[in-house]
Amino acid sequence: MRRILWLAALLLPLFMNAQGAAPAAKSAEWNGYRWLDFDVAGRPCLLIVPKTPAPGNPWIWRAENFGEAPQVDLALLARGWHVGYIDARDLYGAPQAISLMGQFYARVVTQAGLAKRVVLEGFGSGGLYAFNFAAAHPTRVAALYLDAPALDIRSWPGRNRDSTEWRDCLEAYHLTAETLSAFKGNPLDYVPLVAAAKVPIIVVAGDADRTVPFAENTAVLEKRYREQGGSIQVIVKPGADHQPPGLPDSTAVVDFLVQNAKP
DSSP: OHHHHHHHHHHGGGGOOTTSOOOOOEEEEETTEEEEEEEETTEEEEEEEOSSOOTTOOEEEEOSSTTSSTHHHHHHHHTTOEEEEEOOTTSTTOHHHHHHHHHHHHHHHHHSOOOSSEEEEEETTHHHHHHHHHHHOGGGEEEEEEESOOOOTTTTTTTSTTSHHHHHHHHHTTOOTTTGGGOOOSGGGGHHHHHHTTOOEEEEEETTOSSSOGGGTHHHHHHHHHHTTOOEEEEEETTOOSOSOSOSOOHHHHHHHHHHOOO
16 A cells, blocks of 8 residues: 555646646557656656665666667666657757756656656667756756767768658757758867766767767777766677677666765
């Protein structure tokens, strides 16, 4: 009974609208855990609830590609972490995306009581979101876990200048072919800000990635972050392409995040 009352107290505020009314809660199951659906600023959001929350309510926030290679998420859920996500797709980590993420963060921290410092998880395009959020709000980020991360829009999606993704990315950043050369809003431009905040980073990436080239993204991040005095660990998958993401054994990543997710 005590467990049921605690869960109700945690979940009800997530479904409250601006007028304080509580619409019907939407919930389902994901890998044996309760999946909660709600909206923030008209964007679909979710929160996966552990069976027994760890002290302090730690959480990991998947910036994009929720559910892909969920080994780390599942391992942390088993340790009592929550898993969060807001659908800000097609915004490529641009300022509008960071604003939406800020509203999601405020919602789950103030109403669901989650930890004020979160681990951000950037898979592929999620690297743009995760790193740019950390640059905008470094005191809210306990650590970054990046997997084959896009960290420069000129590298991805900009390698294919005829793609829909590239056109959408330019629109999200309000860029044109003429203004692109002066653009300084990539994660790699924000390395000094994040390093100064001492945000620890762990990266998993294949060195033969043809979609998000290692040399243009992870390698540049590692070099610049170390030069700025930041703490970064890179796990290289020799000869690996962009897919599949993750590691067969996620122990090293999980241990790194648990160790660094301090209040």
